[in-house]
Amino acid sequence: MSKRYLVIGAGFSGCVLANQLVTQSDCTIDIWDERDHIGGNCHTKRDAETNVMVHQYGPHIFNTGKKEIWDYVNSFVEFKPYVHRVKAVWKNAIYPLPVNLHTINQFFNKTFTPAEATDFLAKLADKTITDPQNFEEQALHFIGKELYEAFFYGYTKKQWGCEPTQLPASIINRIPVRFNYDDNYHNNQFTGIPVDGYTAVMEEMIRHTAITVTLSKKFDAAMDLSEYDHIFYSGPIDAFFNFQYGRLGYRTVTFEKAYATGDYQGTVQINYCEEEVPYTRITEHKHFTPWEQHEKTVYFKEYSKETSENDVPFYPKRLDVDKKLLKQYRDAAEKQQHISFLGRLATYRYMDMHHVIDEAIQLAKKVIENTVKNTPIPVFSNVEVF
Numbered sequence: 611m612s613k614r615y616l617v618i619g620a621g622f623s624g625c626v627l628a629n630q631l632v633t634q635s636d637c638t639i640d641i642w643d644e645r646d647h648i649g650g651n652c653h654t655k656r657d658a659e660t661n662v663m664v665h666q667y668g669p670h671i672f673n674t675g676k677k678e679i680w681d682y683v684n685s686f687v688e689f690k691p692y693v694h695r696v697k698a699v700w701k702n703a704i705y706p707l708p709v710n711l712h713t714i715n716q717f718f719n720k721t722f723t724p725a726e727a728t729d730f731l732a733k734l735a736d737k738t739i740t741d742p743q744n745f746e747e748q749a750l751h752f753i754g755k756e757l758y759e760a761f762f763y764g765y766t767k768k769q770w771g772c773e774p775t776q777l778p779a780s781i782i783n784r785i786p787v788r789f790n791y792d793d794n795y796h797n798n799q800f801t802g803i804p805v806d807g808y809t810a811v812m813e814e815m816i817r818h819t820a821i822t823v824t825l826s827k828k829f830d831a832a833m834d835l836s837e838y839d840h841i842f843y844s845g846p847i848d849a850f851f852n853f854q855y856g857r858l859g860y861r862t863v864t865f866e867k868a869y870a871t872g873d874y875q876g877t878v879q880i881n882y883c884e885e886e887v888p889y890t891r892i893t894e895h896k897h898f899t900p901w902e903q904h905e906k907t908v909y910f911k912e913y914s915k916e917t918s919e920n921d922v923p924f925y926p927k928r929l930d931v932d933k934k935l936l937k938q939y940r941d942a943a944e945k946q947q948h949i950s951f952l953g954r955l956a957t958y959r960y961m962d963m964h965h966v967i968d969e970a971i972q973l974a975k976k977v978i979e980n981t982v983k984n985t986p987i988p989v990f991s992n993v994e995v996f
């Protein structure tokens with residue numbers, strides 16, 4: 611018998627899940643999104659004044675280590691090869707990020723070989739920290755005080771609004787440290803940018819007669835949803851429960867847009883690592899698509915702040931206090947019927963696009979298998995260890 615599914619949220623989680631379910635099982639799907647566009651925080655749109663493809667909610671660079679995920683996204687639209695290279699400003703000088711041999715040599719005014727730089731940093735690293743418990747300890751343990759204070763301490767305080775000692779070590783593990791001149795920001799083998807932007811990828815994923823998308827439609831758990839066999843929710847988990855235990859901590863970002871002629875900063879992203887500079891980074895989006903020609907340019911100064919009621923949540927903070935709250939919400943979710951929670955906001959994790967896509971594919975597989983076996987569909991797309 612054909613199933614009726616409701617998917618809340620038309621970001622990558624919702625679109626991938628809907629795509630997989632509709633192409634591999636007998637179902638019809640409604641997708642609702644409270645915004646007036648699909649794409650979630652990966653939404654892209656051409657800027658009216660410059661025609662540059664703008665990542666409306668900040669820079670997104672597709673990268674994955676998994677060939678099957680790369681092939682999957684490439685099956686919808688064309689991606690062009692793109693390597694993300696970032697610069698950092700610190701005390702009136704420009705350095706390449708992630709920290710690599712060039713950064714180390716320039717910062718310490720040396721001409722180290724890879725082996726010499728490795729030995730040098732090993733001596734600077736704080737070896738009294740044997741089992742790093744937080745962002746700061748992890749940084750000090752691996753790169754030492756000097757590089758940490760220059761490139762990570764101020765930026766992280768601005769970005770997260772707290773001391774790096776309060777943040778999980780996993781956040782700094784996102785960024786590699788290299789003892790060669792490779793300045794690719796990502797370690798993953800497959801990396802690129804979709805030529806028509808990310809929204810076009812998601813449009814293709816959900817282009818199907820059995821999928822109906824309704825925009826500007828806000829979900830409320832109190833609605834009568836009895837016509838659906840199952841609901842897949844990718845909004846914030848605390849919002850689902852009407853914040854009954856309190857609000858999970860998120861950082862949000864705001865953008866100051868400006869225009870220039872030609873090339874404004876000469877590269878896609880410059881990070882401002884000093885605490886005194888009020889913004890974290892400037893991104894100039896025309897550099898994401900070097901195969902395009904644009905006379906004018908648009909760039910964005912990015913500011914980070916705590917999320918309040920009407921802000922878009924971007925970055926889950928996952929402080930200890932948040933994890934306690936998350937446990938309460940997950941316990942409450944486990945008691946629900948016919949609902950699953952997936953994606954960055956519903957599982958409250960700092961996930962990249964490829965993580966989200968991978969997990970939605972896995973969840974869809976389980977949905978299909980469990981439906982055939984007539985066993986319950988998992989409530990969460992992930993297992994959380996508290």
Ligand code: UDP
Nearest residue numbers: 698761762763765766769781782784881883
């Ligand atoms: N980070 C930093 N300095 C930098 C870039 C990043 O301290 O110049 C830290 C910061 O805490 C940030 C985290 O590393 O939140 C992850 O950086 P990434 O560039 O992956 O952040 P995203 O692009 O997701 O905002």
